Amino acid sequence: MARIVFEKSDAIALVAEVFRELGYEGASMSEITARTKLSKGSLYHFFPGGKEQMAAEIMAHIDAWFATEMFGPLEKEAPRAAIARMWETTDSYFRSGRRVCLIGAFALDETRDRFPAAIRGYFHRWIDALAGALTRTGLPGAAAKALAEEAVIGIQGALTLARALGDDTIFGRTLARLKRTLEAASG
Amino acid sequence: MARIVFEKSDAIALVAEVFRELGYEGASMSEITARTKLSKGSLYHFFPGGKEQMAAEIMAHIDAWFATEMFGPLEKEAPRAAIARMWETTDSYFRSGRRVCLIGAFALDETRDRFPAAIRGYFHRWIDALAGALTRTGLPGAAAKALAEEAVIGIQGALTLARALGDDTIFGRTLARLKRTLEAASG
């Protein structure tokens, strides 16, 4: 039998995509093995804790990616440039709305209660990082926080509506609108 | 054994709440029977087609409710008053963000592919009804459509973020902001 060798980081990325497509409960082990081509032996070698560990490590992986690619720049780089880059990063990460937010999807059902800290942390850090950058453009703290919340809400809502309508133009249009709103407010 | 008699409309509402809490795949028959107190006999009497039929009838029920409570008024009544009432209806229907949108949740994973028409129809009609009311306030059609889309996106995003952060103030705050935005645009 042909034997394929994976690295754990490959396994995380592959399994993440299955959770994204099917949700936590919908992603059965047999679907995960079928879609990733990883056998049960490999999966339980990498993740002895089963589905719960898979999801936990995937969320940690996502969190780390966002920390380096988005939150870090928003906190350290020139605020206007960092925010401009955030829109591009967001559009490419969510594949123009064709890829859902795994953490947002987990938040909707009782999967949330398995990973409350990871879910809260992800959204909290995103809002705080963006609000920080907006503050550094000169906006008052409260206005910055409200705009950051509005942006994250808009991103999540656009992902839902884009998938619901199967319309690939919604996500980009929404990001452009949010960008204009933030630029209008921060001068 | 105590025998409890249900009406089908009760069954639809009870099962809907379980789907909302657990998602389509997460709502197993045993969880549905446990949370609704409806036995399997009753459930399969009302819904011979099983889970798929339950979900289909629930979505039709939601659609009918929205049609009479929101889309109808938006299409027939005085536009500004109808839009004002829409915010109140939305807040109470989603219980200030503590209740998720079942159809939005279905849209995120591959459950969408079981009910594509119902999901598209629900969001399409909401956007069209709101855009129609906005047009009747004097807004150009394109602007009305964009604002209606923005409103529905904001509602869905706020539901996601409210649950993710466990923050009961987000939904109301977002509805108030959207209301202001629409009023600013439609005079």
Add this chain to the structure above:
DNA sequence: TTTTAAATAGACCGAACGGTCCAGAAGATC
């Protein structure tokens, strides 16, 4: 009343579930 139809409870079924286990293949170390 008696009869009839609708509705309910829950035992039961085969299939699919999450998870365990181990024989053996592929690298790594010596």
Add this chain to the structure above:
DNA sequence: GATCTTCTGGACCGTTCGGTCTATTTAAAA
């Protein structure tokens, strides 16, 4: 190239899954 460790494939296990079926209870009709 022998040894050892890591990794893989898939058979297998007990449990839960969605769904069926029937005895029985209740409500409605006659």
